[in-house]
């Protein structure tokens with residue numbers, strides 16, 4: 001068995017969380033080792049080019065909500081690769097009564113929209129007069145939205161929106177944990193409409209972007225470009241095909257047992273960052289914190305089947321003129337919605353074709369896993385073709401099944417969040433990161449990578465960056 005000593009910082013997982021943290025630390029002159037079980041960096045970011053189509057099998061895009069993105073793009077020489085979504089992708093559709101309705105984004109469009117009944121529109125106008133709830137943290141997204149905006153808005157906007165972001169259920173997700181900014185609008189300003197206006201003024205004065213106004217980004221060769229470039233930049237610090245089996249504590253050191261392409265290896269370090277998903281973490285920390293299993297395993301990750309389909313333009317009757325569409329649960333369809341990928345980011349399909357990404361399953365329909373994949377795909381495609389007015393078979397078809405796709409910040413999540421804070425306090429040198437802490441989106445993972453890197457610098461007593469001189473720890 002090979003025993004390696006004196007790694008200053010070891011990071012488990014080469015998804016976007018692990019690689020970006022490693023990048024900030026290396027920039028600060030800290031020796032860092034990344035251990036990744038897969039043969040490719042990126043975790044849930046998987047981009048695939050086949051037959052002239054480009055498909056992202058995991059995240060399709062990110063929101064440009066942090067200046068860290070531009071810093072990474074500059075440092076990694078990705079300026080010519082970065083792409084923003086086309087303005088054609090601004091329109092998002094919702095299926096109601098078999099028809100696609102544009103989601104109204106402005107007051108006048110809302111009044112004219114056929115997506116909502118007259119009663120639902122009047123109910124929305126009443127939002128500023130609804131008081132705060134006494135339920136505090138323990139409110140689901142559904143309870144919060146129904147109380148403030150009415151049942152129809154919950155059913156036809158929030159229900160599909162939540163499945164588009166989390167593949168989740170509004171009845172289970174905690175509004176405070178899953179949508180903290182929304183919760184804050186009520187807590188801080190007393191309402192959503194009032195809060196949106198006042199917080200916009202505050203953000204303008206601080207030059208901050210909200211998720212609503214942020215642009216969607218990707219790369220010419222898909223989202224995996226970012227982790228691949230990070231891994232290339234980090235060079236030999238990234239160890240692929242290195243599966244971490246367990247973590248032990250020996251004095252003030254962590255002993256990390258891994259399987260490196262078939263050979264056992266133990267790595268010792270004083271400072272360990274785990275960025276693996278919650279469901280993988282419970283096994284790793286069994287020895288040093290047996291009770292941690294209850295918290296890691298309690299975070300639910302629903303399954304999602306992603307279907308990637310290419311069709312000839314001449315076979316599509318409906319105009320393909322938007323981001324795609326989401327399907328409310330009430331519409332009783334066998335899939336959650338579709339992204340019109342080649343409209344959002346042009347150049348993802350041969351000139352005479354379009355490519356689409358369909359999502360099946362999620363927390364709304366957990367039993368879908370009991371059905372044959374081929375049956376699920378053909379049923380979803382049949383419904384999709386009817387909605388889009390497509391008569392022909394796909395020119396290209398592929399799929400990716402995620403058995404545990406996205407962590408759900410459900411009611412009760414706050415207890416796990418507190419536990420992870422306690423665990424880090426109890427075991428000095430251990431840092432728990434990844435998309436089950438601080439947000440699931442790619443943008444959130446970037447923001448958290450800097451927060452974690454700053455915690456490590458504090459722990460290692462690396463002098464802080466002087467205020468005013470540098471904006472981010474990337475420029476150290």
Ligand SMILES: Cc1cc2nc3c(=O)[nH]c(=O)nc-3n(C[C@H](O)[C@H](O)[C@H](O)COP(=O)(O)OP(=O)(O)OC[C@H]3O[C@@H](n4cnc5c(N)ncnc54)[C@H](O)[C@@H]3O)c2cc1C
Nearest residue numbers: 013015016017037043044058059060244434435440441442
């Ligand atoms: C289908 C899907 C669609 C999505 N769409 C979007 C989107 O459009 N926009 C958006 O912003 N977000 C989206 N997300 C969410 C976002 O992609 C993820 O939250 C984010 O990429 C997670 O990054 P991470 O590094 O925290 O975790 P991961 O990407 O899961 O990386 C963790 C890494 O740890 C490794 N690992 C696990 N166990 C071990 C071990 N024992 N030893 C060594 N390595 C190990 C894994 O192999 C993996 O590489 C989507 C997610 C999915 C699944």
